[in-house]
Amino acid sequence: MADNLKVEELDQVVVRFSGDSGDGMQLAGNIFSTISATVGNGICTFPDYPADIRAPQGSLTGVSGFQVSIASDKAFTPGDKCDVLVAMNPAALKTQYKFCKPTSSIIIDVDSFKKADLEKAQFEATDAAGAIAEMGIKQDVIEVPVTSMVKDVLADSGMDPKAMLKCRNMLALGLVCYIFNRDLSIAEKFLRDKFSGKKAAIAENNIKVIHAGYDFGANTHASVSHTYNVVSKQTPAKKGRYMDINGNKATAYGLIAAAEKAGLRLYLGSYPITPATDVLHELSKHKSLGVTTVQCEDEIAGCASALGASFAGALGVTSTSGPGICLKSEAMNLAVIMELPLVVIDVQRGGPATGLPTKSEQTDLLQVLFGRNGETPMPVIAATSPADCFESAYAACKIALEHMTPVVFMSDAYIANGSEAFKLPNLAEYPAINIPYVPESMKGTWTPYMRDERDVRYWAVPGREGFAHILGGLEKDSKTGAISTNPENHDLMCRLRQSKIDKIPVPDVEVEGDKDNADLLIVGFGGTYGHLHAAMDEMRAAGKKVALAHFRYINPLPKNTAEVLKKYKKVVVAEQNLGQFAAFLRMKVDGFAPAQFNEVKGQPFVVSELVAAFNKLI
Amino acid sequence: MSEYTAKDYKKGQPRWCPGCGDHFFLASLHKAMAEIGVAPHDIAVISGIGCSSRLPHYMATYGMNTIHGRAAAIATGCKVSNPKLSVWQVSGDGDGLAIGGNHFIHANRRNIDLKMILLNNRIYGLTKGQYSPTSPRGFVSKSSPYGTVEDPFRPAELCFGARGHFFARAVATDAEGTVNVLKAAHAHKGAAVCEILQNCVIFNDGTHEAVYTKEGRAKNAIYLKHGEKMLFGENNEFGLMQDGFNVKVVKLGENGITEKDILVHDAHCEDNTLQLKLAMMDYPVALGVIRDVEAPTYDDAVNAQIEEVKAAKKYHNFAELLETNDTWEVK
Numbered sequence: 001m002a003d004n005l006k007v008e009e010l011d012q013v014v015v016r017f018s019g020d021s022g023d024g025m026q027l028a029g030n031i032f033s034t035i036s037a038t039v040g041n042g043i044c045t046f047p048d049y050p051a052d053i054r055a056p057q058g059s060l061t062g063v064s065g066f067q068v069s070i071a072s073d074k075a076f077t078p079g080d081k082c083d084v085l086v087a088m089n090p091a092a093l094k095t096q097y098k099f100c101k102p103t104s105s106i107i108i109d110v111d112s113f114k115k116a117d118l119e120k121a122q123f124e125a126t127d128a129a130g131a132i133a134e135m136g137i138k139q140d141v142i143e144v145p146v147t148s149m150v151k152d153v154l155a156d157s158g159m160d161p162k163a164m165l166k167c168r169n170m171l172a173l174g175l176v177c178y179i180f181n182r183d184l185s186i187a188e189k190f191l192r193d194k195f196s197g198k199k200a201a202i203a204e205n206n207i208k209v210i211h212a213g214y215d216f217g218a219n220t221h222a223s224v225s226h227t228y229n230v231v232s233k234q235t236p237a238k239k240g241r242y243m244d245i246n247g248n249k250a251t252a253y254g255l256i257a258a259a260e261k262a263g264l265r266l267y268l269g270s271y272p273i274t275p276a277t278d279v280l281h282e283l284s285k286h287k288s289l290g291v292t293t294v295q296c297e298d299e300i301a302g303c304a305s306a307l308g309a310s311f312a313g314a315l316g317v318t319s320t321s322g323p324g325i326c327l328k329s330e331a332m333n334l335a336v337i338m339e340l341p342l343v344v345i346d347v348q349r350g351g352p353a354t355g356l357p358t359k360s361e362q363t364d365l366l367q368v369l370f371g372r373n374g375e376t377p378m379p380v381i382a383a384t385s386p387a388d389c390f391e392s393a394y395a396a397c398k399i400a401l402e403h404m405t406p407v408v409f410m411s412d413a414y415i416a417n418g419s420e421a422f423k424l425p426n427l428a429e430y431p432a433i434n435i436p437y438v439p440e441s442m443k444g445t446w447t448p449y450m451r452d453e454r455d456v457r458y459w460a461v462p463g464r465e466g467f468a469h470i471l472g473g474l475e476k477d478s479k480t481g482a483i484s485t486n487p488e489n490h491d492l493m494c495r496l497r498q499s500k501i502d503k504i505p506v507p508d509v510e511v512e513g514d515k516d517n518a519d520l521l522i523v524g525f526g527g528t529y530g531h532l533h534a535a536m537d538e539m540r541a542a543g544k545k546v547a548l549a550h551f552r553y554i555n556p557l558p559k560n561t562a563e564v565l566k567k568y569k570k571v572v573v574a575e576q577n578l579g580q581f582a583a584f585l586r587m588k589v590d591g592f593a594p595a596q597f598n599e600v601k602g603q604p605f606v607v608s609e610l611v612a613a614f615n616k617l618i
Numbered sequence: 619m620s621e622y623t624a625k626d627y628k629k630g631q632p633r634w635c636p637g638c639g640d641h642f643f644l645a646s647l648h649k650a651m652a653e654i655g656v657a658p659h660d661i662a663v664i665s666g667i668g669c670s671s672r673l674p675h676y677m678a679t680y681g682m683n684t685i686h687g688r689a690a691a692i693a694t695g696c697k698v699s700n701p702k703l704s705v706w707q708v709s710g711d712g713d714g715l716a717i718g719g720n721h722f723i724h725a726n727r728r729n730i731d732l733k734m735i736l737l738n739n740r741i742y743g744l745t746k747g748q749y750s751p752t753s754p755r756g757f758v759s760k761s762s763p764y765g766t767v768e769d770p771f772r773p774a775e776l777c778f779g780a781r782g783h784f785f786a787r788a789v790a791t792d793a794e795g796t797v798n799v800l801k802a803a804h805a806h807k808g809a810a811v812c813e814i815l816q817n818c819v820i821f822n823d824g825t826h827e828a829v830y831t832k833e834g835r836a837k838n839a840i841y842l843k844h845g846e847k848m849l850f851g852e853n854n855e856f857g858l859m860q861d862g863f864n865v866k867v868v869k870l871g872e873n874g875i876t877e878k879d880i881l882v883h884d885a886h887c888e889d890n891t892l893q894l895k896l897a898m899m900d901y902p903v904a905l906g907v908i909r910d911v912e913a914p915t916y917d918d919a920v921n922a923q924i925e926e927v928k929a930a931k932k933y934h935n936f937a938e939l940l941e942t943n944d945t946w947e948v949k
Contacts, residue, residue, distance in 0.1 A: 038946040186946075193944055232948075243943040253939070260936045267699045287924045288931035289939060292699060294920070297724040301691035304684075304721075308695030311682060312662070312703060316695060331692075334685050424940050462680035462696075462703055465659045470674050472683030473667070482630075483675065 006226035007181065012071040013228055014079030015176055017169070018096040019088030020057055021050060021064045024169035028086075029066030030419075031173060034244055035186040036070040037421045040232030043244070044069045044530065046078035046418045046604065049358060058112075058120035063095045070180075072233045076530035076537070078418065080606045083228075084179060086172045088112060088146070090121035090131055097135060105140045107175060109168065111147035144216060146171045153212045157205050167209045174213020181229045184214060245422035247386040247415035247527075248275075251319075251345060252282035254393025256289055257425070259315045261394075262401055262433040267309035268293045269302040270319045274357045275413040276347035279319040303328035303344065310340045311471070313461035315397060319345035322364045323354065325371070333372040335406035336497065338471040339449075339457050342406035343396050344368075347416045350602040359602030360413035362526055365580040368408040369555060375494040377501040379403070380554040382410040382526030387422040389415060392552060398433050403504050404456050410554075412576075414604050415527040435459060438467060448481040449493075455500035506553040508560040513540060518547035519618050521568035523594065525551040525581050528605055532574055535610035544618060554584070562589045570617055572597055574610065620655030624648040627658055629678040639790035639816020640670050643737060646793050647673075650800035656704045663706045664693045666713035669744045669818075670737035673708045687717030690725040693732050698917045704804070706733040711752040712742045715771050719751070723780035728916040729808045733800075736773055736813045737790070741822035759821070774897030774908065777811045778890045784808060785897060786907040789829050790816035795841065795905055802907045808915045815903075829903045842896065842906040844885040847877060850902050857881075858896075865895045867902070885910040 015032060017025040026047055033043040048065035055062030069079040081101045087093035089112045100106065113128035125131040132141055146168050153171075154164045177184055188207050195203035217227075245253070259266035270280040270293065284293045292314070296302040303318040310316035318328060325332075325346050335342040348364045350356025368380050379399050383392035389411055396409040438446055438458035443466040451457050460467035469481060477484035478492055511521070513536050520539075524532045529550045539546045549564050551557070565571060565585065573582040574597035582596050597613050599605065627648045634640045651661070661679035665671035667686035674681030680703075684692050693707040707725075714722050714736050725732055741759065742748040748761040752773065756765040777785050784806045788796040796814065803810035815826040824830075828838040840850035840858070848858040849870075857880035859868045868875050885907050887893065893909040933939050 034944065034946070040948050190944060238948050241945045241947050243940070243945045253936075256939065257936045265699055267695060269695055286939065287927035288934055289936070290924055290928070292920060292924065294694070294698060296691065296694075297720050300688065301694070301721055301724070304688040304691035305695030305698070308664070308682075308692035308697075309699035310695075311692070312696040312700035314695075314699035316699075330685050331688060334688075338682070424945065427936050462662050462700065463660060465657070468659050468678055468680050470677075470681035470683060472674070472681075473685050474683060 008226055008228050010228050010230050011073070012069060012075065012079070013084070013180065013230055014067060014069045014082040015084045015086070016065055016067045016082035016096060016099050017086045017172065018063055018065040018092040019086075019169070020091070021054065021062050022057070023064070023088045024166060025064050025066045025088070028169040028173040029068050030244065031187050031190050032176060032182070033068040033070065033419070034190055035177065035182045036230070037242060037244060038186045039183065040238065041230055042071040042073055042075035042421065044075035044078050044418065044420050046414065056120070058089055058091055058117055060091045060095055060121055063092050065096055067099070070230050072230055075420070076534040077604070077607060080608055084176060086176065088168060088172065090118045090123055093131065094121050094123070094135065097137065100139060102139065105142060105179070106137065107142045107144055107172060109146035109172070110143040111145050144171070144175060149212055149216065150209055153208050154205055159205065167206055170206045170209040171213040174210035175217045177210070178214045178217030179227050181227055184210060241424045242421045243424060244419050245387055245390070246417055246419040247383065247389040247411050248278035248347065248417070249282050250387055250389035250422060251383070251393045251409070251411060251416075252279050254390040255283065255317055255343070255397060256286060256291060257390070257427055257430065258394045258397030258433060260289070261427060261430060262315060262397070262435060265314040266291045266317065267306060267314040268317045268319060269296050269305035269309065270294070271296050271299045271302045271324065273299070273321045273324050275349055275416050276319045276321045276324070276345060278416070279345055279347070299324040299327035300331065303331035307331050307335050307338070307340060307342050310335075310342050311338070311462070313463070315341065315343070315401065317343040317345065319347070321347050321349045322351045322367065325364060325367055329372050332378065332406050333374065333376050334473050336372070336376045336378060337473055337475070339404045339497070340471070341400035341404055343400050344406060344408045345393075346408055346410045348410060348412040356602040358413060360527070360576065360604060361600060361602060362412060362528070362576040363580070363600065364410065365525075365554070365577065365584065368410065369584065375498065377498045378555065379405060379407045379501060379504060380410065381407065382552055382554055383415060384526060384529035384550060384552055386415050386418050386420045388552070390422065390425065394430065398431065399504055401433050401435050402456070403454065403500060404436060404459060405501065410526055412527040437461070443467065447479065449476055449478050451496065451500075454503050455496050502556055504556055506556060506558050509549050509551055509553075509558040509564055511547050511549050511564055512536070513547040514545040515547050517545055518568055519545045519570060520547070520614060521565070521571045522546065522548045522614065523551070523565070523571055523573045523585070524548070524575060525554060528574065528576060531605035531607055531610060534607045535614060538607060538611050539614060544615070546614070551581075554581075557588055561585070565589050565592050565594070570595065572614060572617055574605070576600060576605070620652055622652045622655055622658070624652045627651045627678050628676070630676050632676050633672065634669060635820055637819040638669070639739060639814070639818070640673065640737065642790040642793065643796060643814050643816065644673060644676055646796035647800060649793070650797045650804075653797065654801060654804045660702065661704045661706065662693075662696055663708060664689050664696065665708040666718055667744070668710040668713045668742070670708060670710040671713055687713055688721065689713065690718060690721035690732065690734065694725060694728075694730050697730055697732055698920055701731075701917050701921055704733075705731070706735065708735045708737070710743075711736065711738045711740060711750045715751045715773065715776065723776060726777055726780035726782035726809045726811065729783060729913055731807055731915045731917050732809055733803045734809060734811045736811060737816055738773060738813055739816050739818040739822055740770075740825045741818045743818045743821055747821035772898060773811065773813045774894065778894050778897070778909070782809060782811055783909065783911045783913045784810035785813070785893070785909045786811070787813045787815065787897070787905050789826060789835065789839075789905065790814050791830055792832070792835065792905070799907065802910065806910055808913055829905070835905070838902055839905050840902040842883045842885070842904055842908060844883055844907065844910070846883055847880045848883050849877070849880060856902070865892065865899070887911070
């Protein structure tokens with residue numbers, strides 16, 4: 001590290017890597033976040049993929065971004081804007097510049113700012129300086145000859161030119177590591193683990209390039225005015241082993257963990273749909289754990305087959321996004337009346353219809369709560385962060401199995417693709433999953449809709465002698481289990497199915513921040529937790545009295561909901577829809593009349609906008 | 619010998635209309651199951667919605683009377699996750715081929731070990747008399763007062779088009795024929811479609827009139843048996859011969875035709891061309907096992923792959939799965 005340079009200590013910095021889809025920006029970003037996490041920083045990442053699979057190289061629609069926020073303590077969001085933007089080509093500069101602050105540093109590969117490259121990105125300028133002027137960029141731009149340096153470094157490697165160019169991302173990464181005083185040995189280990197055995201040469205070549213990028217920073221003080229350091233604030237609670245995890249992978253892990261804890265086969269019936277498909281991909285890999293995945297003919301069959309698997313004694317799960325929920329609703333409904341366990345994963349995206357497939361919203365809430373015919377109460381759990389997808393998926397399975405009911409687990413494109421540090425869980429410490437199998441002693445007297453004190457019916461899995469029975473979509477007599485159209489019986493069964501859900505114990509909602517004297521209570525649910533928390537932190541740092549009540553359990557709501565919502569003078573419900581959670585809370589809590597903050601842009605909240613809106617309410 | 623009798627599979631009092639083909643079929647199913655001898659608690663009978671889908675209520679096995687059209691999909695999850703179960707899926711022509719058509723073809727394509735019963739009365743009975751996807755063109759019903767203007771599915775054609783490996787047909791009133799077909803379906807490992815021809819006495823009586831009585835079948839049906847000459851008629855006086863790319867009906871003794879000219883049925887032939895020709899005949903109506911070809915089943919393959927991967931991979935529980943990731947330690 002150059003000792004005559006100013007090293008600025010920061011609590012949080014945000015780096016955005018951007019380039020063509022094939023430029024390896026996601027990998028560079030991942031390595032950078034892993035290095036930072038390893039030294040104890042909080043990390044939060046967000047990949048921003050183009051909607052096109054392979055847009056033309058260098059075009060404006062083909063730009064892929066990866067934003068990583070590193071913080072001395074917990075990083076709640078990937079950051080509204082970045083401190084450093086890496087733009088590997090003109091298209092990246094043009095489309096990603098909007099994420100820069102006035103103080104940002106911008107790193108470009110000057111070798112890719114030739115006339116032809118600029119034309120592809122619809123610049124009139126013919127060189128880098130011209131492009132910068134054309135865009136009116138006032139920030140520091142570090143012009144790095146990335147491509148030519150990579151070619152020089154790898155000249156003796158025996159690699160073909162095309163393969164060499166794939167290492168450009170590592171040069172940029174090396175320079176970023178220099179700017180943020182990151183230890184390259186961690187990157188080296190990461191690459192050697194990733195490319196081992198026959199691929200070891202790839203790791204070594206990439207490591208050479210990273211060092212070249214780092215040395216470029218160290219040797220050209222003129223272009224880098226100062227470097228930064230984000231020191232980790234150690235707390236005992238943070239001690240432990242971690243991995244980087246995104247929400248979809250954490251969801252898959254939660255399902256696997258719950259099935260193992262319950263001693264059941266995990267069955268996933270699914271159909272590919274963005275942004276939920278990675279749950280199917282992840283689970284499909286783990287056949288050595290006995291996980292069964294069936295890619296069905298349609299969304300309907302995904303859900304129906306999962307319910308069939310549950311009938312046969314497995315933990316049936318189906319995964320989808322909003323449009324798939326529309327199709328699955330009839331089998332979800334069947335699960336309600338058959339009272340079988342089923343977990344429905346809804347990774348929300350922008351709607352209606354095909355909507356914004358790769359973008360994030362919270363617009364499915366009322367659909368999963370109410371989008372079925374008849375009285376069909378269903379527990380709903382909304383994960384609050386990438387790592388929380390693990391906890392929430394586990395909780396969803398536990399409720400489904402212990403209370404014999406379908407459960408909806410909600411996440412969204414933002415937390416599904418975003419990642420954060422995940423402390424390796426010890427399954428032995430997780431609560432047991434106690435399945436209400438029908439006891440052998442009931443043989444001869446048991447009927448399918450007998451219930452325990454929680455109004456939960458017993459589970460008799462096919463194969464057990466003496467418990468053969470029929471379930472189905474027609475209303476059944478509460479005592480005999482035979483088909484019944486008796487009015488009193490139907491009324492009773494509707495109430496019993498409701499009461500069973502109402503009796504599910506869920507933890508109280510926690511109030512964070514100025515819980516005793518807040519002038520404003522922020523209320524949210526699901527994947528917006530990080531942004532709402534960051535907004536609260538910023539307001540409190542400015543001297544405001546603010547609290548946050550963020551809901552993971554939507555149905556049933558925590559017992560203390562009304563008490564919390566009525567305790568504060570001013571309450572704002574902030575959500576990425578036009579007011580669905582606020583409407584639900586108004587329905588459930590008499591006289592509740594909150595202010596609302598609603599946005600349906602398909603993008604994560606912007607903390608500064610939240611703060612500005614919330615400040616107006618105080 | 620099976621330790622069970624038909625009574626062991628019987629439950630409740632069917633509520634179908636008097637004379638409905640479903641009654642006949644149910645009795646044959648009870649009888650067939652007793653002869654097959656799988657314990658009632660190891661059987662799951664799964665239906666969709668419709669008159670015939672009430673059937674699981676009258677079985678002393680595990681069962682589900684689910685939602686319209688989805689029985690095959692639900693049965694798929696059931697069989698794949700619990701391969702020990704003998705899974706029977708029961709649908710009518712509306713349930714199985716209209717709203718459930720997609721699941722029908724994919725269950726056949728995947729070759730899931732399901733016994734797929736298709737009770738074909740060419741009408742929607744429970745909704746009181748609309749045309750179904752197997753009603754003939756021009757069929758007059760409540761929803762087609764001027765006759766339909768669409769062609770029907772022929773279930774065998776759909777099954778074969780979906781790469782189905784087993785197709786059999788019986789008439790509901792023909793107990794022996796039905797029991798034989800059901801036993802053959804059970805013996806076949808894989809998706810086994812049994813088309814059961816039945817009249818709806820209220821809305822479509824007589825639709826299968828030509829073969830509904832013993833006398834009618836003697837004249838108008840042919841019982842196919844693998845490895846036997848395809849002869850039919852009251853005195854076996856007719857037979858089937860190949861005629862170019864077609865199959866034709868011939869009379870023995872006419873034009874010098876003798877029994878040795880008659881085709882021998884091959885249900886095990888992998889190429890389904892001639893089997894399809896047999897299944898598509900209007901006269902005589904082919905009954906019995908038309909196609910019965912062995913092939914790997916999906917449920918076996920899924921579970922075999924799990925075992926292979928278990929043997930190849932080094933992680934077998936959640937804790938070991940975590941260790942497959944890059945991790946770091948915060949001290």
